[in-house]
Structure formats: C-alpha cells, structure tokens
Amino acid sequence: MKKFWEFKALVEENAGExxxxxxxxxxxxxxxxxxxxxxxxxLEALGDIDTLNIYINSPGGSVFQGNxxxxxxxRHKAKxxxxxxxxxxxxxxxxxxxxxxxxxxENAMMMIHNPWTFAYGNASELRKVADDLDKMRESLIAAYLxxxxxxxxxxxxxxxxxxxxxxxxxxxxxxxFCDVVEASNDIAASVNSExxxxxxxxxxxxxxxxxxxxxxxxxxxxxxxxxxxxxxxLIEEAKSNIETTKLILGGLTNESI
Numbered sequence: 001m002k003k004f005w006e007f008k009a010l011v012e013e014n015a016g017e018x019x020x021x022x023x024x025x026x027x028x029x030x031x032x033x034x035x036x037x038x039x040x041x042x043l044e045a046l047g048d049i050d051t052l053n054i055y056i057n058s059p060g061g062s063v064f065q066g067n068x069x070x071x072x073x074x075r076h077k078a079k080x081x082x083x084x085x086x087x088x089x090x091x092x093x094x095x096x097x098x099x100x101x102x103x104x105x106e107n108a109m110m111m112i113h114n115p116w117t118f119a120y121g122n123a124s125e126l127r128k129v130a131d132d133l134d135k136m137r138e139s140l141i142a143a144y145l146x147x148x149x150x151x152x153x154x155x156x157x158x159x160x161x162x163x164x165x166x167x168x169x170x171x172x173x174x175x176x177f178c179d180v181v182e183a184s185n186d187i188a189a190s191v192n193s194e195x196x197x198x199x200x201x202x203x204x205x206x207x208x209x210x211x212x213x214x215x216x217x218x219x220x221x222x223x224x225x226x227x228x229x230x231x232x233x234l235i236e237e238a239k240s241n242i243e244t245t246k247l248i249l250g251g252l253t254n255e256s257i
Contacts (some may be wrong), residue, residue, distance in 0.1 A: 014050045018054045024062050082099030097146065110172050111199070141154065144157055
C-alpha cells in the first residue's frame with residue numbers, strides 16, 4: 001500500500017522530498033494515514049536540509065491536521081517548493097500555500113471551500129460549532145491571502161470559498177495560488193470516490209477518474225460481489241420460505257379432510 005506521505009533525503013543536494021498522495025487524517029490507523037505529529041517526526045528525520053520539495057496529490061481531510069502541517073512547513077528554515085502533481089483540494093490546498101514557490105502542471109487542479117463538520121446538540125452547542133467554523137475559515141483565509149498577495153482580495157476569496165470553487169492551474173496562476181504553470185503530466189488526480197461524494201461541485205472528469213482507479217475498481221468489484229451474494233441469500237431464503245409455507249398449508253389441508 002502506498003503511504004500517504006513519503007520522505008526521501010537527497011544528500012548530494014542537501015535537499016529532501018515529501019509526497020502527499022492521499023487523505024489527511026486525525027487518527028493514524030495504518031500506513032496510508034498521517035497526522036501532523038507523524039508528519040513532523042519524519043520531516044525532522046530528514047535532518048538539516050536547505051531545500052524541501054513537496055509533491056501533492058490529495059483530496060484533503062482534517063482542517064486541524066492540515067493547518068498544523070501548514071504551520072510546520074512555514075516555520076521550516078528550508079526553501080519549500082510545492083508541486084501539485086494532480087490535485088490539491090480542500091485543506092491540501094492550504095498546505096500548498098506553505099510553498100515559497102508553487103508549481104502546477106496545466107492539467108492539475110485546486111479546490112477551495114469553507115470548512116464544514118458534522119454536529120449534534122442543543123441550540124447553544126450548535127451556535128458554538130458555527131462560531132468555531134467561522135474561526136477556522138479565518139485561518140484558511142489568512143493562509144490563502146498570505147500567498148496570493150495583490151492578486152487576490154478578501155471579498156473575492158470569500159466568494160470563491162462560498163461557492164466551493166475548483167480551479168485550473170491557469171486559474172491558480174491568475175489568482176496567485178501558484179507561481180508557475182508547467183506542461184501537463186500523466187499523473188491522475190488522487191481520487192477517493194467516497195471523499196469526493198461529500199463535495200457539491202466535483203468536476204465530472206474527476207468522478208470518472210475515481211471510478212477508473214484500481215483501488216476504486218476493486219472496491220466496486222467487492223461491492224458488486226457482496227450485492228450478488230446478498231441477492232443469492234435472499235433467493236435461497238425465499239425458496240426456503242416457500243417450502244415452509246407449502247408444508248404448513250399441506251398440513252392444514254390434511255387436518256381439514
């Protein structure tokens with residue numbers, strides 16, 4: 001299984017590499033997951049480097065973990081180069097803003113939106129959740145505006161966040177979300193069909209990619225197998241019920257003669 005993050009020290013160039021190719025999570029369950037703490041530990045393991053190259057292909061995840069990773073990278077003394085290989089969506093786009101220079105192939109994308117969560121409780125508790133989400137949004141706004149500079153104003157950014165906006169590489173260059181647009185690459189956007197289903201305006205091409213990725217194909221095949229097995233169980237149960245009904249009706253008929 002490919003890890004969510006991968007570090008590689010480049011001793012000859014006094015540089016290190018980091019790849020973010022999956023969801024950003026709060027709790028680490030297996031090797032495909034990461035938290036801000038595990039990220040920090042492995043970044044420190046790279047030692048004293050002058051350049052850090054980060055390759056992102058992620059649909060996002062936990063706001064708190066992503067914000068922590070952003071802060072870790074902003075504090076790092078190395079020059080940070082961000083390469084958005086396929087997709088930097090949601091909090092992954094905020095992590096991308098930590099780059100001194102952000103590169104995007106012309107077929108890569110970013111997505112920005114307001115933070116959201118699930119909540120339950122009484123009116124006072126739900127109002128607090130809404131207030132907390134507003135504070136989270138301010139932290140995102142600060143990260144975006146710190147990178148975009150004069151190319152973006154607060155009102156325009158808030159409008160983009162409100163609309164859950166999917167941005168091409170050229171859009172990102174125009175708004176200041178990236179610095180360099182490169183030639184297209186062959187890396188498909190990191191796609192988790194279940195994760196994308198939570199968004200309102202996921203581009204159709206990304207949803208199509210999601211259905212074609214080996215991992216999601218396997219999930220679909222497993223789902224179809226489960227459905228087939230369930231249908232077979234229902235058929236067997238129906239046959240059994242029919243036979244039982246025949247026996248009961250047959251007994252009743254014999255008793256009535």
